[in-house]
Amino acid sequence: MAEQKHEKYYVPASSPWPIVGAIGLGLIAFGAGHTVIDMSNDTDGWGVNVLLAGIIVILVMLVGWFRDQINESMSGLYSKQLGASYRQGMAWFIFSEIMFFAAFFGALFYARVIAVEWLGGSSNNAMTNEVLWPGFEAIWPLTLTPGGTESGAMGWLGLPLYNTLILITSSFTCHFAHVGLEKGKRKQLTVWLGITIVLGLIFLYLQGAEYVHAYQDLGLTLDSGIYGNTFYMLTGFHGMHVTLGTIMLIVMFLRVLKGHFTPESHFAFQATSWYWHFVDVVWVCLFIFVYIL
Amino acid sequence: MSTVVGEMDQHDDHHHHAPSGLTRWLFTTNHKDIGSMYLWFSFIMFLVGGSMAMVIRAELFQPGLQLVDPHFFNQMTTVHGLIMVFGAVMPAFTGLANWMIPMMIGAPDMALPRMNNWSFWILPFAFAILLASLFMEGGGPAFGWTFYAPLSTTYSSDSTALFVFSVHIMGISSIMGAINVIVTIMNMRAPGMTYMKMPLFVWSWFITAFLLIAVMPVLAGAVTMVLTDKYFGTSFFDAAGGGDPVMFQHIFWFFGHPEVYIMILPSFGIVSAIIPAFARKPLFGYASMVYATAAIAGLSFLVWAHHMFTTGMPVFAELFFMYCTMLISVPTGVKVFNWVATMWRGSITFETPMLFALAFVILFTIGGFSGLMLAITPVDFQYHDTYFVVAHFHYVLVSGAIFSIMAAAYYWLPKWTGHMYDEGLAKLHFWASLISVNVLFFPMHFAGLAGMPRRIPDYSLQFADINQIVSIGGFAFGLSQLIFLWVVIKCVKGGEKAPAKPWEGADGLEWTVPSPAPYHTFDTPPKGFDKPPEVK
Numbered sequence: 100m101a102e103q104k105h106e107k108y109y110v111p112a113s114s115p116w117p118i119v120g121a122i123g124l125g126l127i128a129f130g131a132g133h134t135v136i137d138m139s140n141d142t143d144g145w146g147v148n149v150l151l152a153g154i155i156v157i158l159v160m161l162v163g164w165f166r167d168q169i170n171e172s173m174s175g176l177y178s179k180q181l182g183a184s185y186r187q188g189m190a191w192f193i194f195s196e197i198m199f200f201a202a203f204f205g206a207l208f209y210a211r212v213i214a215v216e217w218l219g220g221s222s223n224n225a226m227t228n229e230v231l232w233p234g235f236e237a238i239w240p241l242t243l244t245p246g247g248t249e250s251g252a253m254g255w256l257g258l259p260l261y262n263t264l265i266l267i268t269s270s271f272t273c274h275f276a277h278v279g280l281e282k283g284k285r286k287q288l289t290v291w292l293g294i295t296i297v298l299g300l301i302f303l304y305l306q307g308a309e310y311v312h313a314y315q316d317l318g319l320t321l322d323s324g325i326y327g328n329t330f331y332m333l334t335g336f337h338g339m340h341v342t343l344g345t346i347m348l349i350v351m352f353l354r355v356l357k358g359h360f361t362p363e364s365h366f367a368f369q370a371t372s373w374y375w376h377f378v379d380v381v382w383v384c385l386f387i388f389v390y391i392l
Numbered sequence: 393m394s395t396v397v398g399e400m401d402q403h404d405d406h407h408h409h410a411p412s413g414l415t416r417w418l419f420t421t422n423h424k425d426i427g428s429m430y431l432w433f434s435f436i437m438f439l440v441g442g443s444m445a446m447v448i449r450a451e452l453f454q455p456g457l458q459l460v461d462p463h464f465f466n467q468m469t470t471v472h473g474l475i476m477v478f479g480a481v482m483p484a485f486t487g488l489a490n491w492m493i494p495m496m497i498g499a500p501d502m503a504l505p506r507m508n509n510w511s512f513w514i515l516p517f518a519f520a521i522l523l524a525s526l527f528m529e530g531g532g533p534a535f536g537w538t539f540y541a542p543l544s545t546t547y548s549s550d551s552t553a554l555f556v557f558s559v560h561i562m563g564i565s566s567i568m569g570a571i572n573v574i575v576t577i578m579n580m581r582a583p584g585m586t587y588m589k590m591p592l593f594v595w596s597w598f599i600t601a602f603l604l605i606a607v608m609p610v611l612a613g614a615v616t617m618v619l620t621d622k623y624f625g626t627s628f629f630d631a632a633g634g635g636d637p638v639m640f641q642h643i644f645w646f647f648g649h650p651e652v653y654i655m656i657l658p659s660f661g662i663v664s665a666i667i668p669a670f671a672r673k674p675l676f677g678y679a680s681m682v683y684a685t686a687a688i689a690g691l692s693f694l695v696w697a698h699h700m701f702t703t704g705m706p707v708f709a710e711l712f713f714m715y716c717t718m719l720i721s722v723p724t725g726v727k728v729f730n731w732v733a734t735m736w737r738g739s740i741t742f743e744t745p746m747l748f749a750l751a752f753v754i755l756f757t758i759g760g761f762s763g764l765m766l767a768i769t770p771v772d773f774q775y776h777d778t779y780f781v782v783a784h785f786h787y788v789l790v791s792g793a794i795f796s797i798m799a800a801a802y803y804w805l806p807k808w809t810g811h812m813y814d815e816g817l818a819k820l821h822f823w824a825s826l827i828s829v830n831v832l833f834f835p836m837h838f839a840g841l842a843g844m845p846r847r848i849p850d851y852s853l854q855f856a857d858i859n860q861i862v863s864i865g866g867f868a869f870g871l872s873q874l875i876f877l878w879v880v881i882k883c884v885k886g887g888e889k890a891p892a893k894p895w896e897g898a899d900g901l902e903w904t905v906p907s908p909a910p911y912h913t914f915d916t917p918p919k920g921f922d923k924p925p926e927v928k
Contacts, residue, residue: 125517202613246632322625
């Protein structure tokens with residue numbers, strides 16, 4: 100990319116992928132809606148097929164769109180300004196993800212501090228407890244709901260603690276890989292990135308094992324009251340984000356093996372790294388508020 | 393802001409003509425094409441949502457049940473609200489942002505043009521799904537656009553999952569659109585255009601985009617919890633499982649209140665551009681306009697529970713939310729004061745954009761005052777869930793947001809089409825809209841204060857006269873909008889050639905390029921900014 104004094108703007112050429120992505124999302128929304136409706140009515144419908152078709156369309160879109168982006172980027176078509184736009188766009192995207200988790204953390208805090216306490220008769224709700232839910236005791240974790248559903252509670256020692264250590268470690272290894280990339284040390288980059296991926300996979304495996312333990316041994320399920328609800332929704336959405344982050348890391352690993360990225364130009368890697376640190380921070384909040392406290 | 397691209401103009405982007413055929417619209421990366429699609433889409437949705445309002449007003453023309461059954465009536469109020477909020481007002485503003493922001497800041501296009509196209513094309517699918525759910529067994533969403541639990545969980549129809557997923561993809565679209573706007577503004581301003589030299593429309597969208605990114609994910613969380621509560625046995629909003637239906641309202645309105653400012657802040661930007669242009673005077677208090685907009689946005693996160701004064705909260709919380717809400721009238725008052733002060737001793741002419749902007753200032757202020765009345769907790773106990781609330785938010789959203797969108801359309805139509813619109817017809821549209829909108833919404837205040845509840849297909853006999861007047865106003869307002877469609881089509885097809893700057897007092901980069909604006913506006917960044925355009 101030759102440095103020029105008089106700059107010109109770069110506008111990407113038109114592309115079919117956005118409309119393909121819109122069709123894919125449309126199919127997913129329509130298919131997922133019908134799948135859920137079919138499931139609740141215990142009927143077999145065509146919803147699942149539409150959903151799968153949508154997922155396939157989105158996967159094709161992702162591969163095609165990213166292939167075009169990578170080719171354009173590798174041929175030096177992109178300006179520094181576009182790189183800055185990408186970075187800012189990624190930062191704002193992560194901010195939106197934080198707000199998505201904030202909704203569920205908000206639900207957790209509201210349930211713990213207000214909803215369960217009020218049902219137990221605190222503040223001016225003595226009659227709520229006395230008349231509507233007699234005998235209900237406000238405890239957290241809520242192992243016995245006002246409606247009488249019983250479940251166990253997940254402790255923080257053991258699997259959750261290991262997972263915390265694993266994910267925090269992976270944030271460091273991811274950073275070491277990034278430093279390696281910036282200093283042009285490809286071997287450091289490859290090794291640390293590989294370790295990060297392995298740690299991510301171990302985390303996901305242990306998270307799965309924890310769910311099995313919760314369902315089979317503790318009787319803690321998605322529908323066992325507000326404790327189980329917030330536990331599974333928060334850890335579940337976090338797990339989905341770790342899955343996505345791991346896939347992104349694997350793609351980065353393959354691109355590194357193909358010799359992509361330079362110390363100056365590696366937006367995709369940087370975005371993946373930010374995303375990984377973000378899921379790590381979310382986990383730390385989860386560990387504190389869902390498991391320990 | 394250094395931009396470096398080698399001499400590779402391998403693609404045809406630097407030619408100043410548009411590609412043709414269907415793929416131009418499907419594959420486009422052009423902010424003007426995408427802006428036009430947003431604007432047309434929002435107008436179609438405006439008519440669809442409007443026809444639902446006509447069904448509502450026809451049913452309410454007389455007491456008793458005559459045209460539709462109550463369940464269908466509920467679907468109409470629900471989908472009317474959803475379509476007008478997410479399908480008409482928000483896409484219209486996004487369309488204006490797409491068209492105008494790159495031109496106003498001297499950029500060649502939006503920062504992320506392909507994602508821009510993706511955000512637009514999600515919308516037709518999202519609304520097709522929402523509308524399709526109306527035809528399913530058991531009907532579509534009938535729980536109000538606010539989808540309070542347990543109406544949307546325990547008591548909702550089977551099709552609720554479709555509502556949930558269509559809101560999900562609408563949210564994805566809005567978030568991507570907002571990221572695009574905010575990155576464009578942060579990164580694509582022409583050299584020398586510092587933040588405090590940006591046009592106020594850009595400023596207001598900058599803040600709006602921040603609000604969108606902050607709260608649309610919360611809406612996604614809320615609909616997700618509704619989905620799992622209804623279909624997967626969770627009890628977020630069910631006391632038997634330790635949850636609370638009131639929690640739904642907290643989460644929803646944490647999204648919902650910033651959302652209503654998302655639908656009004658860009659209006660402030662539009663009006664702040666139009667009033668100085670037609671008063672031929674610099675805008676009074678540019679900096680205070682910026683700070684007021686930011687203050688309104690900041691406060692919007694601290695007032696959500698004023699929508700729920702009657703649902704049960706500790707007194708301390710009621711007072712906190714009451715005072716925070718009343719505080720918003722301070723920055724809003726600053727803005728209204730500044731608009732009036734701008735016109736003070738100006739050489740005002742009354743072309744259609746100015747007429748709509750003036751009507752905006754007056755009618756939005758009426759809506760603001762009724763909002764202040766609603767903010768007062770003890771009296772809200774009387775107003776809550778009555779037609780007074782309906783009157784309030786329609787003054788803010790129809791004679792506020794929609795009027796500002798009309799003003800913007802008339803103001804920039806010559807730039808978009810290259811032709812002047814028919815001023816006579818446009819004035820007819822304005823006066824017809826102005827009179828009918830007040831016949832439509834003003835009497836609702838009285839019906840509400842007298843106790844007529846909202847979202848009910850029937851009412852006591854004493855409300856009959858008022859409802860008849862309101863319905864007549866409603867039909868008249870609906871028909872008046874067809875004049876607008878006529879004016880726009882006529883203007884697209886032909887008319888007097890528009891000069892680069894058709895308005896004598898207008899200022900800003902968009903008026904430095906020819907009309908119609910060339911397919912690609914700025915190849916190289918324009919230079920020389922010493923003041924914001926409104927202040928010149």
